[in-house]
Amino acid sequence: MPGGRLTQEERSSIGGWLGEGIGYAEIARRLGRPTSTVSREVARNGGPGGYRPEHAHLATAGRARRRRPAAPPAPAPATDPYGRDTVAVREFVEEFAALMARSGMPPMATRVLTRLFATDSASLTAAGLVAELGVSPASVSQAIGVLEELDLVRRERVPGQRRERYTVGDDVWLRAWLASARKNVRWARTAARGVALLGPGTPAGDRMELMREFFARLGDDMAGGLSPATGEPTATGESAPAGGEAPAGDGTAPGSGTAAPGSTATWEETAADAVTVVAALAQSGAALTTGELAEALGWPPHRVAGALARATRRPHLGGPVALRRTPSERWTTAAAPGLLTPGQRRALTRPPEAGEHAPAR
Known part of the structure; x- marks a missing residue:
């Protein structure tokens, strides 16, 4: 037959x-x-x-x-060691993955990411992902490639074995946010080249300039500005101007207010500098010039200037303490706005003693 x-x-x-x-x-x-x-x-x-x-x-x-028929897979336990309903967990993972996929990420990459995030160890091998998701090894490998490119997943070698585990950290969403911010600044830099090519003032050039301004501001709002040289958040929080270059002649690296010439500072480093200068002024209790701060901290003046600029633009870095600049171009600290009533401020402000600079009110 x-x-x-x-x-x-x-x-x-x-x-x-x-x-x-x-x-x-x-x-x-x-x-x-x-x-x-x-x-x-x-x-x-x-x-x-x-x-x-x-x-x-x-x-x-x-x-x-x-040819013997393959043994049927062992049924999944109804609950996990924490007593959670495994079927409900799988349904949640698929629902969460579908929600993320609607934001533009490839569906398989979202399934892998949510499965890792919903795993107590936050890590699985390729074989574990294949078994959990019921997909092919090639699908898992392709999804991992996408997630690594977005800096959402890390590879870790299993001790004593040749296998690797794929891991998500607790800061995965921060990394996703920064990756999105870097993407926005790349859009802005590309649009800036388009403005130069199409011609400022022309209809097409003006449309491209509007696009550049939008993505530059969006990137700046998301990450405090991004370095046109590295794609990392900058020291001062300023977006790259049209053309993608930082102002020249200020003795700093492009897009950075604190890095020495020829170097690049990460957002974390420049934020730490901003916190340091606020702490130094609070410890001093006096109003200091940029030069006096540089001498006290052992830093070059441009690094102090960049840190002051960042602390001014991002006052939340100082916590309950905010920077104040006096009319004589000195810097001091005071309570952040909104923490004390005017009456409390007056009651806590004392006249300066002899030889002491008056704190800013």
């Missing part, structure tokens, strides 16, 4: 017709079988010159006996 296994009688007919020099297509027509069935049967069992019907039938029966 077409589609079923060849019978011993059919194999005998194939052997006889091959001996008569009849081709595969004609043999298949006589048997009512596909030509591919006849050609595979002959190729598996010695070819046109060595086909033996009895031997072919015994060999096929032996192969059938060796």
Whole structure:
């Protein structure tokens, strides 16, 4: 019967017709079988010159006996060690992944990320992901590549083994946020080149300039500005101007208010500098110039200037203490706005003693 296994009688007919020099297509027509069935049967069992019907039938029966049906997978436990409903957890992972996919991330990458995030160890091997998601190793590998490019997943070697585990950290959403901010500044830099190419003041150039301004401001709002040189958040929080270059001649690295010439400072480093200068002024209790601060901290003046600029633009870095600049271009600290009433401020402000600079109110 077409589609079923060849019978011993059919194999005998194939052997006889091959001996008569009849081709595969004609043999298949006589048997009512596909030509591919006849050609595979002959190729598996010695070819046109060595086909033996009895031997072919015994060999096929032996192969059938060796093929044992795969054992069905063990049923998943109804609850995990924490007593959670495993079915409900899987449904939540798929729902969360679908929500993330609607934001533009590839669906398989979202499934891998949410599965890792919903795993107590926050890490799984490739084999573990394949088993958990019921997908192919190739699908997992491709999804991991996407997530690594977005800096959302890290590889870690399993101690004593050649296998690797894929891990998400507790800061995964911060990294996703910064990755998005870096993408926005790349859009802004590309649009700036478009402005120069199309011509400022032309209809197309003006549209491109609006695009540049939008993505530059969005990137700045998300991460305090991004360095046009590195794509990392900058020291001062300023977005790159049109053309993608930082102002020259200020003795600082492009896009950075604190880094020495030829170096690049990360957002974390410049934020730490801003916190340090606020703490130094609070410790001093006096109003200091930029030069005095630089001397006290052992920093170059441009680093102090950049840290002051960042602390001014991002007052939340100082916590309950805010920077104040006096009319004489000195810097001091005071309570952040909104923490004390005017009456409390007046009650806590004392007149300066001899030789002491008056704190800013």
